[in-house]
Structure formats: structure tokens, C-alpha cells
Amino acid sequence: xxxxxxxxxxxxxxxxxxxxxxxxxxxxxxxxxxxxxxxxxxxxxxxxxxxxxxxxxxxxxxxxxxxxxxxxx
Numbered sequence: 001x002x003x004x005x006x007x008x009x010x011x012x013x014x015x016x017x018x019x020x021x022x023x024x025x026x027x028x029x030x031x032x033x034x035x036x037x038x039x040x041x042x043x044x045x046x047x048x049x050x051x052x053x054x055x056x057x058x059x060x061x062x063x064x065x066x067x068x069x070x071x072x073x
Contacts, residue, residue: 009066013059020052020059027052 003011027048035041 010063013063016059017056020056024049024052 003014006014028045031041031044031048035044
């Protein structure tokens with residue numbers, strides 16, 4: 001199946017997942033630069049990951065149920 005063949009709402013959800021993947025990479029690098037210790041780095045990454053996981057789970061729900069998304073990027 002091709003991306004272009006998917007319903008518009010599904011395409012939007014896939015685009016959000018791509019955005020979240022890029023955000024993870026960026027957040028990890030930002031945390032690495034700003035943290036003054038390994039513990040602070042882990043804490044920052046953990047916090048960022050929890051937020052992104054929560055958003056990704058909402059996308060998963062939309063994709064599996066076919067509901068309209070309530071997320072805004």
C-alpha cells in the first residue's frame with residue numbers, strides 16, 4: 001500500500017509519528033548538551049520520552065479505531 005492511497009486522516013497520523021521520531025532525536029541531543037551530569041541527562045530524556053510516548057499512543061488509538069485525531073502538533 002502506498003502512502004498516497006491512505007485516507008487523509010491516516011496520512012496525518014503517520015506524519016505525526018514521523019515528527020515524533022525526529023523530536024526524539026532532537027530532544028536527546030538537546031538533553032546531552034544541556035545536562036551537567038549523567039543523572040540530569042537521564043532525567044531529561046525520561047521526561048521527554050514520556051511525553052512523546054503519550055502522544056504516540058494517542059496516534060496509535062486513532063489509527064486502530066479510525067477516529068479523528070485530537071492532537072495538534
